[in-house]
Amino acid sequence: MSGAAPAILAEEGHFPPGTDSFNYADWFGGLPKGMITTITFMVFLGVGLIILFFMLANRNPKLVPTRGQWIAESLYGFVRNGIVKDIIGPEGLRFAPYFATLFSFILMMNVFAIIPMFQISPNSHIAFPAVLGVLSWLLYNWVGIKKHGFWKYIKNSCIPSGTPIGMYPIIVPIEFLSNLILRPVTLAVRLFANMFAGHMILLVFTLGGVALLNAESVFLRPVSVVSFAMAIVMTFFEFFVQLLQAYVFTLLTAVYVQGSLADEH
């Protein structure tokens, strides 16, 4: 261990990737710090691509859909029927456009993590998942308050039906914290941590491969092939995780909205 580690690390010092690997330089010096970086550029590019794709796909809708229209329709149909209708029920269909937007936005942002030349997801910075989490929080609280009124909604979400009165001092704070405070935090942190860990794993195997290739010992250099192969395998695994996280974020938001709309909690 003590002999091998410095021999690998001797080269550039890039190798153990840390939180610094997520910082990107500003494109233009004069603007405020962090205003236009690769990250923000990716967000604008992603939003533009989504808008363009859906507008082009539905510009001239046909009864027998073309390929693009079919993709757009099945994406929307998946969110509308597979998530919103199944979880919230017919009452929630008015939210289907929001959920479809949420799903495609998160998916696009996540997939940037494995698109060559970008290779990082904007969602691996906590700012973007945090905004999405706060949006979901506003949505399900607004829906619940609008349907039940403020105090009834608070009561519904803090006191599960059938709780004995003696248990209130324990149950109410827990339910209040978990239902009204911690939900956006867990939503945001789940998405953020998945993207963060994915980027870190890819960095470990790719930069580790480079470090092994530059190792002083000749016998260590062929091992880099294993490292690069693992990087490729992990890229496919990351794609699966990205799909799953976009699905889970949308699904959990739908579950929360359903909980707010339900009469008895």
Next chain:
Amino acid sequence: MMFGSLSVIGFGLSAIGPAIGVGLIFAAWINSTARQPESANITRPMMFVGAALAEALALFGLLLAFIQNKPS
């Protein structure tokens, strides 16, 4: 001499529980689907919700492993 961070050991410990939990969730889903294949579509979203909730705990551990005071 060894390099590394003690917090990574903490992350390893915090990953045990969620790993067992996620395993149980998927095992239960496979079980129920084997017994009643037509219920697969009804239980699939619940499986993902459960897996996501359990997995979040391990991810909190991962985040906390990265929070540290930099010896500057």
